[in-house]
Amino acid sequence: MKKTTLKDIANHFDVSISTVSKALNDSPEISKTTSEEIKAYAKQINYTPNFNALSLKNQRTKTIGVIIPNMLNYYFAQVLKGIEKTATKKGYKIITCISNDSLQKEIETIEMLSSGVVDGFILSVAEETEAKKEYNHFKSSIAKEIPLVMFDRVVEDIDCDKVITNDFMASVNAVNYLKNKGCKKIAFAAANMDLSVGKLRCDGYLAGLKNNNLDKDDSIIITTHEMYYKKHEAIVKPLFDQSFDAIIASNESVAIAALRVAKDKGIKIPEDLSVIAFSNGILARHSNPRLSTVSQHGEIIGEKSVTLLINKLENKIKTTTSETVETDIVIRDSSK
Structure with a gap:
């Protein structure tokens, strides 16, 4: 036909x-x-x-490639919601791909979509890409004049637009909050130290301790490169050989693992132990007790990311910029 x-x-x-x-x-x-x-x-x-024909005719497909590390994370789902809503308003379509935190998958996706399929990319860098510091696929995209906007997990060495949250100050603020509520010994657990955000959160925690004249105790600081949800309980369990009255967790899964271990040991939340986690997702709202969280406002990050990219495409902007979305602490039942 x-x-x-x-x-x-x-x-x-x-x-x-x-x-x-x-x-x-x-x-x-x-x-x-x-x-x-x-x-x-x-x-x-x-x-x-016929998008290929449109591309050949006017060098524009009005389609944006979005690459996220995984779909299990509520934060990325919120960012995607913000991207899709704003892109639709501005007359653009999106193609969403999952890297599964794989460098090779990220490379293959960018190569596939760069052949006249999309006008630009919005992405959060895969964990393996950050761990191996392999960024040639990003440089290649920019060299082909296919712009990138990175969000959340970004690479400082790549000259592209970026939308970030101030993870360092978010941790500082979490320590400040806990100290003001009477906590004197604050633990920290991170399972994503290959990521720039994991390092920033840890650095912010250490700075927060120093600012509040709280001693750093290595026995209640756990930083690993483990991302697998099933192992989070094993990661945080050794912490409970020590005494502490608060914990900041790098993600909700780590925090919920800490809640489980605390319950098994008869530790009352939040009377004996306050828990705050990054970031404000579905798990936090439905855990028992409900988790206090650092909210990163994923939908706003998505809106800002796509707005930056479309402005660059339509106005042929050559310079790059970085925008910061402020965080706030959402208090629920897991903290004083």
Whole structure:
């Protein structure tokens, strides 16, 4: 069966191909009534645009590639929600891919989508990429004039737009909060130390201790490179051989593992132990007790990321910028 083209739709309405194209893309040059009629007819005859042809004609696909490390993390789902909502408003589509924290998967995805499929990328860097410090695929994309916007997990050495949260200050603020609530011995547990965000959170924790004249105790600091959820309980268990009255966890899974171990040992939350976790996801709201968290505002990060990329694409901006989204602490039942 012959594929329906823009020309077929144009002939049906006795208008130019350009008019049809503008109507399908919600151009303000075309009246709302005409646009709706053309779109309804296109849907009726199952018209699908030829994105490769569009790309060849005007060097733009109005499609953005989004690469996230995993779909299990509520934070990334929120970022994706912000990206999709804002992209749709601005007339762009997104193609979402999962790197599964694999360097090779990230490379393959960028290579595949760089061949005229997308105009640019929004991504959070895979854990393996950060661990191996292999960034040639990012440099190659930029060299091809396919811009990148990195969010959350970013690479300082890559000259691209970035949207971040101040993970360092978020940890400092968490220590300040716990100290103000009377906590004197604050533990720290991180399971993602290959990531820039893990290091920043740990550095912020140490700075927070120093600012509050609290002693650093290595026996209640656990930093690993382990990302597997099933092992988090084994990671935090050795902490409980020591005494402490608060813990800051690098993610919700680590925090929930700490809650389980505490319960097994008869430690009352939050009377005997306060727990604060990064970041503010579904697990935090439904754990027992509900977790106090550092909220990173993923949806806002998504909105800012896609806005930066579209501005760069449409206004041909050559300079790069970095934007910071402030965090705040959401108090629930796991802390005083």
